[in-house]
Amino acid sequence: MTVRTDPTRVMVAMSGGVDSSVAAALLLEAGHEVVGVTLRLWGGESDSGCCAVSDVDDARRVADALGIDHHVFNLGDHFESMVVAPYVADHAAGRTPNPCIECNRHVKFGRLMDRAGALGFALLATGHHARVVERPDGTRRIARAVDSAKDQSYVLNMLDQDQLAGLLLPIGDLTKADVRRRAAALGLRTADKPDSQDVCFITRQHGRGDFLGRRLTLTPGRVVDGSGAEVGSVAAVELVTVGQRRGMALAGGVAPRFAVDVDVAAATVTVGPVGDLLVDATPVEAFSWADGPVDGMLLVQTSAHGSSDPAVLDGDLVRWSEPHMRVAPGQSVVFYDGDEVLGGSIARRG
Amino acid sequence: MDGVYLDHAASTPARPEVVEAMLPWLSEHPGNPSGSHAVARAARRAIDDARDLVAALVGAQPGEVVFTSGGTEADNLAVDGVVRSTGCLPACSAVEHPAVLVPVAEAGGIVVPTDAGGRIDLGALAEVLSAVDGIGLVSVMLVNNETGVVNDLDAVTAVLVEAASDAVLHTDAVQAVAWMDLTVACRSAGLVSLTGHKFGGPKGAGVLIVRSGVDLAPVLRGGGQERERRSGTQNVPAIVGLGEAARLVVADRAATVTRVGALRERLEAGLLAAVPDSHLTLPEGTPRTPGVAHLCFRGVESESLLFLLERDGVSASAGSSCASGAQEPSHVLAAMGVERGSALGSLRLSLGHASGDGDVDHALAVIPSAVARLREHDPVGGSA
Numbered sequence: 001m002t003v004r005t006d007p008t009r010v011m012v013a014m015s016g017g018v019d020s021s022v023a024a025a026l027l028l029e030a031g032h033e034v035v036g037v038t039l040r041l042w043g044g045e046s047d048s049g050c051c052a053v054s055d056v057d058d059a060r061r062v063a064d065a066l067g068i069d070h071h072v073f074n075l076g077d078h079f080e081s082m083v084v085a086p087y088v089a090d091h092a093a094g095r096t097p098n099p100c101i102e103c104n105r106h107v108k109f110g111r112l113m114d115r116a117g118a119l120g121f122a123l124l125a126t127g128h129h130a131r132v133v134e135r136p137d138g139t140r141r142i143a144r145a146v147d148s149a150k151d152q153s154y155v156l157n158m159l160d161q162d163q164l165a166g167l168l169l170p171i172g173d174l175t176k177a178d179v180r181r182r183a184a185a186l187g188l189r190t191a192d193k194p195d196s197q198d199v200c201f202i203t204r205q206h207g208r209g210d211f212l213g214r215r216l217t218l219t220p221g222r223v224v225d226g227s228g229a230e231v232g233s234v235a236a237v238e239l240v241t242v243g244q245r246r247g248m249a250l251a252g253g254v255a256p257r258f259a260v261d262v263d264v265a266a267a268t269v270t271v272g273p274v275g276d277l278l279v280d281a282t283p284v285e286a287f288s289w290a291d292g293p294v295d296g297m298l299l300v301q302t303s304a305h306g307s308s309d310p311a312v313l314d315g316d317l318v319r320w321s322e323p324h325m326r327v328a329p330g331q332s333v334v335f336y337d338g339d340e341v342l343g344g345s346i347a348r349r350g
Numbered sequence: 351m352d353g354v355y356l357d358h359a360a361s362t363p364a365r366p367e368v369v370e371a372m373l374p375w376l377s378e379h380p381g382n383p384s385g386s387h388a389v390a391r392a393a394r395r396a397i398d399d400a401r402d403l404v405a406a407l408v409g410a411q412p413g414e415v416v417f418t419s420g421g422t423e424a425d426n427l428a429v430d431g432v433v434r435s436t437g438c439l440p441a442c443s444a445v446e447h448p449a450v451l452v453p454v455a456e457a458g459g460i461v462v463p464t465d466a467g468g469r470i471d472l473g474a475l476a477e478v479l480s481a482v483d484g485i486g487l488v489s490v491m492l493v494n495n496e497t498g499v500v501n502d503l504d505a506v507t508a509v510l511v512e513a514a515s516d517a518v519l520h521t522d523a524v525q526a527v528a529w530m531d532l533t534v535a536c537r538s539a540g541l542v543s544l545t546g547h548k549f550g551g552p553k554g555a556g557v558l559i560v561r562s563g564v565d566l567a568p569v570l571r572g573g574g575q576e577r578e579r580r581s582g583t584q585n586v587p588a589i590v591g592l593g594e595a596a597r598l599v600v601a602d603r604a605a606t607v608t609r610v611g612a613l614r615e616r617l618e619a620g621l622l623a624a625v626p627d628s629h630l631t632l633p634e635g636t637p638r639t640p641g642v643a644h645l646c647f648r649g650v651e652s653e654s655l656l657f658l659l660e661r662d663g664v665s666a667s668a669g670s671s672c673a674s675g676a677q678e679p680s681h682v683l684a685a686m687g688v689e690r691g692s693a694l695g696s697l698r699l700s701l702g703h704a705s706g707d708g709d710v711d712h713a714l715a716v717i718p719s720a721v722a723r724l725r726e727h728d729p730v731g732g733s734a
Binding site: 040071073076077119 | 660679
């Protein structure tokens with residue numbers, strides 16, 4: 001069980017979505033003293049309106065319905081410096097980062113968790129679909145959610161023992177359908193609210209290229225094949241992701257070609273046939289571990305909802321048991337023992 | 351209300367006499383003041399009685415009183431009304447309320463810097479007036495809502511005269527009513543904004559004083575109420591309450607200023623003595639109202655402090671809040687040049703007519719320990 005039954009004070013991060021709404025409700029049922037907090041992270045344009053006011057309103061009204069206090073914390077400066085600015089810098093360097101993971105690392109389980117502790121809350125809860133499991137030796141790990149289709153263990157790969165000891169994930173034992181049923185039974189207004197999918201500071205209307213174009217000088221680039229012959233062009237090398245097929249002005253009539261390397265400094269994208277997307281090893285960096293470094297044979301996952309595949313972690317190289325799709329530099333490479341997260345890292349350019 | 355309320359500058363309770371005066375106009379007397387029959391005339395009489403009381407409060411003629419829905423509408427009407435009527439360029443101080451700053455910005459207007467106390471920089475204003483043609487409105491708040499700093503409007507007017515400017519002076523006096531004699535302080539302003547809920551009246555009742563001779567186009571158009579300056583059926587109960595609050599505040603303001611001023615001095619002195627590395631935000635000697643204690647506590651974040659204070663039974667505020675309820679970095683402190691490390695830990699404790707010694711005692715009992723706790727456990731930037 002991830003909901004402990006002692007009535008410890010819990011701060012629950014409420015995004016205004018159904019998962020964190022139900023998380024708050026479950027904690028309350030379990031006898032905790034619960035306070036809801038919604039983070040204001042991004043003051044610019046977003047799909048949910050300025051300052052994400054509608055999401056804050058949803059969170060506030062759910063808290064009202066549950067009878068718990070609700071606060072809004074403005075961590076916008078921290079979000080800008082620790083998530084948005086690095087997101088821009090990563091693209092400038094030809095990497096494709098996952099800003100939601102960096103937000104978890106630095107904001108939710110960094111600044112917010114620290115603040116919760118300072119304010120007298122030993123425990124922080126979120127509405128992530130994952131579980132915190134305690135092992136026989138007393139250490140804790142993130143484990144996959146019961147609802148494997150909604151599993152978010154990948155984006156929680158950076159948590160260490162201190163953070164895991166202060167974390168509750170109340171809905172990890174429920175399927176998404178269960179969560180919505182619970183919300184409906186409680187009469188919560190978020191019961192039917194669609195899941196959020198996208199990066200909160202990138203709008204569907206204007207997209208990533210528009211956002212980055214306002215913060216970076218984007219570089220037009222050449223597209224070459226494995227022999228170095230020029231076969232196409234891109235308007236912005238910073239926007240190309242390894243594995244990408246379209247948008248490179250490639251001639252038709254031949255087998256599909258995919259981006260296999262992005263060299264921003266040389267303003268060059270290299271493409272190759274699908275076979276070139278397969279590699280024997282993926283270089284990684286920036287490790288984080290739940291309970292100290294691990295090596296040898298592991299299961300390794302390279303995207304939020306991808307498969308986990310066997311590989312040997314050998315220093316800073318993930319050696320795949322079977323040839324594996326290239327991982328775009330900047331993406332998280334997460335290590336599992338069965339369903340449990342051992343740690344994470346970031347793919348780098350080979 | 352549970353606990354200790356120290357956010358009177360955000361909103362202060364309606365006085366009991368005000369509530370009493372309003373009640374009949376919510377039910378017994380349903381008339382629309384624009385109507386012709388006796389029931390309507392009764393409502394008309396009620397708002398005109400209130401108009402007389404507000405005119406006396408400000409030292410204006412009753413015909414110069416335009417009732418609005420509050421301070422924001424009054425500020426918007428002042429800026430937009432003059433800009434639309436004359437085609438002029440507006441200017442305002444950098445610490446104005448957003449209800450002034452936003453329409454001034456939208457009209458392509460000019461923002462004039464302030465001194466370290468947050469008072470408009472008169473030299474900078476003179477430079478703007480001589481460098482830019484067509485400035486027809488200058489908006490300078492009488493009292494700032496965050497710090498309580500007081501501007502000298504006669505001195506602003508002297509700058510306008512010196513520059514041979516024909517600009518009309520607008521002042522947002524929303525935060526002044528409870529503390530200052532407006533018949534003196536606002537005598538040189540052609541436009542004056544007020545709102546009821548800052549001095550014992552109800553929310554949703556405001557005033558723009560439009561002195562005769564000021565060209566003003568209406569923003570709300572329609573039935574031509576308020577002498578064609580603000581259409582829409584008047585909010586009779588709220589206006590009656592506003593009038594009663596105006597009467598009360600004139601009657602007992604001097605005593606309140608003395609009493610609350612003493613409370614504020616004790617609160618500030620107690621906090622400065624009990625909290626190391628704390629200081630008043632306004633430089634010593636800056637003219638200010640008695641209702642606000644604005645302090646900066648280095649090494650804490652306002653949001654965390656307000657959270658702990660709420661749990662300890664104190665309702666207060668820091669800078670300003672955005673629509674989501676989140677604390678925003680203060681444009682007022684930024685304009686004053688307050689260093690960011692200090693501004694992050696700012697706290698506004700504001701007192702009102704109903705504040706007493708017990709409020710100060712409670713605040714002094716809980717604030718120092720809350721600051722100490724945050725400094726120990728949550729130093730700013732601790733995880734960055």
